[in-house]
Amino acid sequence: MIIQTFHDLTVELLAVLEDRTIAEREDKIERFTQLIDQRDALLSQIKPPFTFEEQQLGRATMLLNEQVDRMLSLQKLEIKRDIQEINKKKKSSNKYTNPYESLSIDGMFYDKRN
Template sequence: MSAVGQVYDLTEKLFHLVENEVKAEDRDELIEEISSLLDEREDLLKDVVPPFTEEEQLKGKQIVLWNERINSEFIKIKAEVQKSISNLKKTKTTTQKYVNPYQNTSLDGMFYDKRK
């Protein structure tokens, strides 16, 4: 199989992998699988050199279309991960304030009024 065909197959796997809705608990496994597919595809892209046959050109056009969709899904996954991290930080801060509500109090007993 040509390098274009192998890249086509990997891109198709990647496309089908990201197009399905993923639960938060399965996200880590999905990211690991995506990462391995991307690494494998990157290695194969080095072997893709012209001239291309008509079939390879059609596969290349399909790869470009899939890449656009894959990139948009990556943006969504990234946003979900950022939201999860933000929620985790917020939960951690809230929990810490609940456990020790007087942690951030001033010890010197002074109050400065900044108004003039």
């Protein structure tokens, strides 16, 4: 049953997104990308008519999918925040290595004794 497999993949995807024990972010991203690709492949195969059981499973899957969407949004915000932090550190490190870079020098001298 395709809908059951889709539901199982959604449950697994939610578990991966909620799992805080995965140490490497890249591993986590790779795993949920695989699951999303598998779900996408199944999505094109889901066609009506649906039995009552399939409808119930579909509704449950839709609720899980909303949770998945929220978790993916949180992951996106976390990654965006980390990128901003890295850029800020890079900028402050640059200022430390070359502190006079941001000063504007226009080459003008003003003698006030005249």
